[in-house]
Amino acid sequence: MAGGLVRYRHLSRKSSHRQALLRNLVTALVQHESVRTTWPKAKETQRLAEKLITLAKRNNETSRRKATGILYTPHALLPKLFGELRKRYAERPGGYTRVLRTEPKSRYDQGDSAILELVDGPRDLRFAMTAAAVARDERLGRPSRELTLLNRAKVTRFRPGGQTAFDDMVRRVAGLRLGGKGTPEAPTV
Structure with a gap:
């Protein structure tokens, strides 16, 4: 059957x-x-x-x-x-x-x-991707989308010290200064 x-x-x-x-x-x-x-x-x-x-x-x-x-x-x-x-x-x-x-x-x-x-570990991919999206929005001077805000709330909800850890990750990602196509900019000599 x-x-x-x-x-x-x-x-x-x-x-x-x-x-x-x-x-x-x-x-x-x-x-x-x-x-x-x-x-x-x-x-x-x-x-x-x-x-x-x-x-x-x-x-x-x-x-x-x-x-x-x-x-x-x-x-x-x-x-x-x-x-x-x-x-x-x-x-x-x-x-x-x-x-x-x-x-x-x-x-x-x-x-x-x-x-x-x-989830909520050091290798949490959604945490890093959401921080990258927020850093990109801050760099471009535009407000974050609704989905990005929802993901931000999800990844910081149960993480101890979640909001400060998220802000630190956003600063680290913003410090990478990614180029236009997702690759780091070449250093100027």
């Missing part, structure tokens, strides 16, 4: 291979805070990563054992998960990860690519 409700993406793998793939991606996400992969893999990894961070927020022995079963290198990553990441997301009710669609990885493989990242 074809069709019906699918509870998760099978990713063209048997269950053991799929679990190993997702555990590997979640381990890399906790370690590097950003992972580039295909869009379906990123969406499935996002589900597991959200559950892992929720376990870290509970911070009891049961959640530590479950997190140890998910991560491939728990001895190296449990202190980061139950320390830095737990404190970062203590006030956030959910939505700890973000999936951003990107161009395909190669011109031969036209599969949908994506970046899976932890």
